Amino acid sequence: MHTHETRLDALRKQLVKDGLDGFVIPISDEHMSEYVGTYAQRLEWLTGFGGSAGTAVVLADEAAIFVDGRYTLQVCDQVDGKLWSYQSVPQTSVAAWLGEHAPKGAKIGYDAWLHGKGWAEEAAKALQVRGATLVPVSANPVDAVWQDQPMPSLAPAVPHADEHAGKSAHEKRAEVAEWLGAKGLDAAVVSALDSVAWLLNIRGADVDRTPVALSYVIAHADGTADLFIAPEKVTPELTAHLGNAVRVQPREAFVPTLEQLKGRKVAVDPERAVAAIFHALEGAGAEVVAVTDPVVLPKAIKNPVEQAGHRAAQARDGAAIVRFLRWVSVEAPKGGVTELSAADRLQAFRAETGLLRDLSFDTISGAGPNGAVVHYRVSEETSRNLEPNSVYLVDSGGQYLDGTTDITRTVWVGPDAPPAEVKDRFTRVLKGHIALARAVFPKGTAGSQLDSFARQFLWSAGLDYAHGTGHGVGSFLAVHEGPQRIAKASGGQAGTGQELLPGMILSNEPGYYKTGEYGIRIENLVLVERRDIAGAEGEFYGFETLTFAPIARDLVDMALLSAEERDWLNSYHTKVRSVLAPQLSDDDLAWLDAACAVL
Incomplete structure (x- = not known):
């Protein structure tokens, strides 16, 4: 066996x-x-x-x-x-x-x-x-x-400085307390790891790719909180950072503490809290109120400090991407570059910034047919060469103290010109990406209402893709963060009904996948911002594009682009050049200039 x-x-x-x-x-x-x-x-x-x-x-x-x-x-x-x-x-x-x-x-x-x-x-x-x-x-x-099951990580939990968080943990706890008071509740169970991290301004190294610490919080209406965490993870710095209003207890004390809430009104999020938490509270005679975790929306709406940090992280990340794309353009056509060696090279370029903490997810490095596997994860067994005259898709991201990045670029590995079908599909994906990037919408619009903006040009050719168009992104936190998302509205998917609000960061990532042949995806992150429109009746929003890296010009079929789309791409590339050029030199800079040349 x-x-x-x-x-x-x-x-x-x-x-x-x-x-x-x-x-x-x-x-x-x-x-x-x-x-x-x-x-x-x-x-x-x-x-x-x-x-x-x-x-x-x-x-x-x-x-x-x-x-x-x-x-x-x-x-x-x-x-x-x-x-x-x-x-x-x-x-x-x-x-x-x-x-x-x-x-x-x-x-x-x-x-x-x-x-x-x-x-x-x-x-x-x-x-x-x-x-x-x-x-x-x-x-x-x-x-x-499971004989050799690993132990849960005992890495220390560390303070996340206010200079990156933009708001103190004290202020955040006070806001949760105010929310509890307004709803007539006594306490809220905060069990999602990124919610705990955001609320207390702490980070950790317990999960690959997401800088969180294994812990639970019970937040109380008086502004205090209980943190349940393995004692080995608690340092003097953490204790000083948390202050007197946060009681630190071992993880084993979590259930007994829940059981002490008999007769209290306790908020628990059914989307983010496991069944066992409900069982413990209901068994103890607490009154459980099922409601969204009060941290979720404030965490999704980035404050000005988080927004500025994200822009800085994106500019740094974009320069690493350019160095990588130039490297691919030189090395891949010679043969000998594999999906694994490319992913390693990309991580090295990011690491050379000196500020990379981790990747934000395992790099999706998909050559040819592997690019058609939507959430492909490269391994020793599956790694392919980047063949001459094929499509290469790379979806990757970095974790930096000031922001979390996520970008996908699809390139043609030469030396021959790309075939007409690949250019057609790439351009339809690009047209959808541009339509979403340029969208203007009234307050109250949900992500599901924008999803077809990105699909329309594929649909008109009888094509589609089997994933959402956009997910929320955290601030040095989870690369997939709710509650907002851009996707087809479906009963089972949380978040498609969430209205988009200024300060939210989302991805814009339409794609096209031909099984057994190639995959295409173009992904930038965008920030929801207010739009001033002369004569507007009510509040309107649009997107600021946050990600800067060239989009493959040789894959664009110019005949399919409208004048507005061409203008968008040219002005995007002008901005890419102005953001990234100061960080690059010599061959990298020359490559950037060519990649951003006006179409």
Whole structure:
């Protein structure tokens, strides 16, 4: 038996011991994080799947893995189809599948520290039809069979200076207290790691690519807070930074403290808090009010200091991107550049700024057909050469103290001219990118209302892409941050109904993917800003583009661009040159000049 078969077999034996007929394994941690620490990578350990979203279900005689459209190709490559059946979300769901496959009267286990309350209710309801039940486990059976499971990180939590945060933790706690008071609530549970980090102005190194510290907060209406964190992570600097109004307690004290809130009105966010938190509060007799975490919106609306920091980070990052793109243009056509060596080179250029703290996610370095895998993650096994006369897509970002970046560029590796089809698709993606960048919209507009701006030119040619057009981005925090997003409005996706407000940062990233051949994506970050329009009736907004790096001119079919679009691209490139030229010299500067030449 190979590794993953042995692991599945071991888990099934453990389920028998635990008196369970099945178990659900999500990619999640106790904070509902998108990216999780290595200790919480249970799905990857069990199945081999390395994407950042997915769930598996193990029954005695069958097992299934559930992923969305981003991972359709990846799951087939990484997960053994003899052991697991592939299920597509949203066409089906874990709950719906359990409702059809769970044995009559079965006990299906789940870890209430890894799932949301809504999910648990939906799954329990689906199982009811089969006379089966959903059972919260006291110990996760995967952990019981995962012999060399890493420990959660004990890296110290560190203060995040006001010069970068733009607002003190004291002010932020006071605002939450005011919000609690206005709603007649006693306390709020803050369990999302980036919310904890933002509220207390602390950062950490517990999750790859996201500078957060594993911890929980209970914020009180009097402006004080309790922080639950492993004592090994607490330094004298952290204690001094937090001050007297924040009581620091070990992580184990979290549930007992929740249980002391009997009779109190407590705000908990069902999107961001696991089911176990609701169970603890409800079991203790607290009055639970399901409401969005009060930190989410203030965190999304960047203050002037955060905005200025982001611009500085983008200018620094853009210069590293230019050095990389020039390197690719010289080295790739010779052969011998691989997806891995390119990603390493890009990280080195970023690191040479002297200010890079981490990448903001694993670089998506996709040559030719790998570029068509939307959330491709390059590995030793999959790394391809950047072949002469092919498309190369690179989506990457950096974490800097003053900002988090995320940029995608698609280039043609010569020496021959790109084919007409590739130029046509690239230009349609570019036209969508420009339409969104130039959009002007009234106050109250949600991201879902802007999504088709970016898709219209693909749609008119009978084409589309299977991912959202834009996500929020944090300030030296999570590269994917809610509540705002630009995507097709769908019942299951949070955030598409959130109105866009000045100060929010989003990505603008339409794409096109031809399976087995190539992928195209053009991504910049944008800031929502007020627009003064003569004679405007009411408040109107638009976007300031924050990302500066050339867009591949040799992939543009000029015949498809309108005069306004051409003007936008030329003025964008003029700005790119003015922002980046002071940081570059010699061959890099000459390359930039050519890449930004007027079309």
